[in-house]
Amino acid sequence: MRSRKPYMKSDAFTVARSRRWLPFTLVLSALGLCGFQPVEEYLKSRAEQLQIEVHAMPETETVRPGDTFKIYVVATPQKGWHFYSMEAGADDPTLATRIEITESPFTALGAWAESPPTLKQDEALGRPVKVHSHRVEFTRTLSVPEHLAAGMHAVQGVLTYRICDNKVCALQQDRPFQFHVIVKPEN
Known part of the structure; x- marks a missing residue:
């Protein structure tokens, strides 16, 4: 069958x-x-991919009590991207780049100075703004207190910036930095 x-x-x-x-x-x-994923998470992850390179260093590695010295925070965005000047936040304070020293035994003198920004028509914002598209140096003068103990001292801080490519802007980002300065004893 x-x-x-x-x-x-x-x-x-x-x-x-x-x-x-x-x-x-x-x-x-x-x-x-x-x-x-939600839009905020996507933008945050995208912004983390679009980092700028940040380096911080003192003008000199060795100082004595009573000395003053400059510190440098150098930031370089990836090609095709820009971040805003310290002067860019007149209308929107979240645009302006900020630097904060969060830990230091040294006394800050004066305000931060930055390399000259360029004025650029930002299509994402629809207006001209001051930006940095290439390597930029931020500087500030620090003073060594008279009675600071000899030894190695850390300086820590945070660079807060917002990066854009003329089509989209990432959320504001914080990049911590740190360096050390050796204080030699008084003679």
Whole structure:
């Protein structure tokens, strides 16, 4: 006796039915593969990829009590990106680049100075603003207190900036920095 195959739908019917679900399957796959996330998380992760290189250093590594010396914070954005000048925040204080010394035994004198910014038409903001598209130096003078103990002393700080590419701006970012200065004993 010959056995019969169980009832199966035709191949054409199966293909047509699976094609009907194809758009939904593609969308769900794309969401899963792309890691669907809220806009704020996406922008934050995108901004973290668009970092600027930041280095901080003293003018001299060795000082004595009573001396003054300059410190430098050097920032370089990735090609095609810019960040705003310290003077850019007249309308929106979140635009302006800020530097804060968070820990230091030294006394800060005067305000921060920066390399001259360029005036650029920012399409993301729809107006001209002062920006840095290349390497920039921020400087500030520090004073060594008269009775500061000899030894190695840390200076820590944070560079706060907002980076853009003329189409999109990332959320404000903080980049910590640190360096050491050796204080020699008084003669």
